[in-house]
Amino acid sequence: METPQTIPVHLGPRSYTVSVGAALLETLGRTVAQVPHVRQAVIVADSAVARLYGERARASLAAAGIDARLLEFPPGESSKTAATWLSLQDGLLAGARPIDRRTVVVGLGGGVTTDLAGFAAATCLRGLAWVACPTTLLAAVDASVGGKTGVDHPAGKNLIGAFHQPSAVVIDVDTFASLPAGQLANGLAECVKHAVIREAGLLDFIDAGAGAIAACDRGLLTELVARNVAIKAAVVAADEIEAGERAHLNFGHTIGHAVETYLGYETIGHGEAVSLGMVAANHVAARRGILPAAIAARVEAVLAKLTLPVRRAGLAANVIWEIMQHDKKAREGKVRMVLARGFGKVEIVDDVKEKEVRDAVKYLGR
Secondary structure (H helix, E strand, O other): OOOOEEEEEOOHHHOEEEEEEOOOHHHHHHHHHOOOOOOEEEEEEEHHHHHHHHHHHHHHHHHOOOEEEEEEEOOOHHHOOHHHHHHHHHHHHOOOOOOOOOEEEEEEEOHHHHHHHHHHHHHHHHOOEEEEEEOOHHHHHHHOOOOEEEEEEOOEEEEEEEEOOOOEEEEEHHHHHHOOOOHHHHHHHHHHHHHHHHOHHHHHHHHHOHHHHHOOOHHHHHHHHHHHHHHHHHHHHHOOOOOOHHHHHHOOHHHHHHHHHHHOOOOOOHHHHHHHHHHHHHHHHHHHOOOOHHHHHHHHHHHHHOOOOOOOOOOOHHHHHHHHHOOOOOEOOEOOEEEEEEOOEEEEEOOOOHHHHHHHHHHHOO
16 A cells, blocks of 8 residues: 655644545544544535545544544535535534534535535634545645635635634545546646646646546555645645735636636536636736746646646626626735746736736637
């Protein structure tokens, strides 16, 4: 069996480690048992993940001497709402065994679950410890690391939430094999994002290993996730609450989130929207003359190879622009975007013009 990898997230008293490897779900209980003063646990999972892994997670906790129960909610981005968050609060507070601040919340599932579980933990009893156990590549390399928790609002994605760091993250790459077709590619979009903003070599690794990654090769997935988590961990350690450098992680997300809101969260996957957002952002940067066209073409070619969308007809540019005005990254009415100058070279601009966005959306529609 491949050796698991451990990546530290250095945040002073809020520091924690991310464990990545095969067959790690069985170690979840030992990890939760290391949370100081833990008395019991509540596993939060959508109903689909609960059927696949809920009992295994509960058994691992029981083997470590931790009593655990399971809270379920309907799967899908449509569940990432204040109503679901409130139902989780009801579930936490209404259990037969009363919870207290020694209760640990375990988020078992994709990014919707880790965002919801983390937000429920952040707000119940004014703060419970939580552990993330992502079961999708997208959640493993993005949502589960960094402490961003929350829910969507009709005005936009992730507009309600809190920073609440997990006590630990356990990533069992074997769980990715149960993902529906196309879901692995959703996670690869965030991996490409990390490659653009920090490490060109990662893009080469993804390109060369695309076939083996799609086949869920355990060793390659472990290396892929570990490299991406290390990139995100370094950015989060430098800027925990997104006052500066952490905003680099929003590359592809400003237009991408607007596309998600416009099309509907159940119509397009997050990674698919980010893929389109990266293509659009690179179009803006290339038109400004700050990004070589060859790099924009290279990124687009790799995204296409990964079966991610690089074109989307039927997007209304005026509506996309309007949605972008309400993005949480906007400041004083100005749209802020992360633009690449090259691999590992990005900048945050706040002078994006409506015409630039319209041209980029038109390019997507070709």
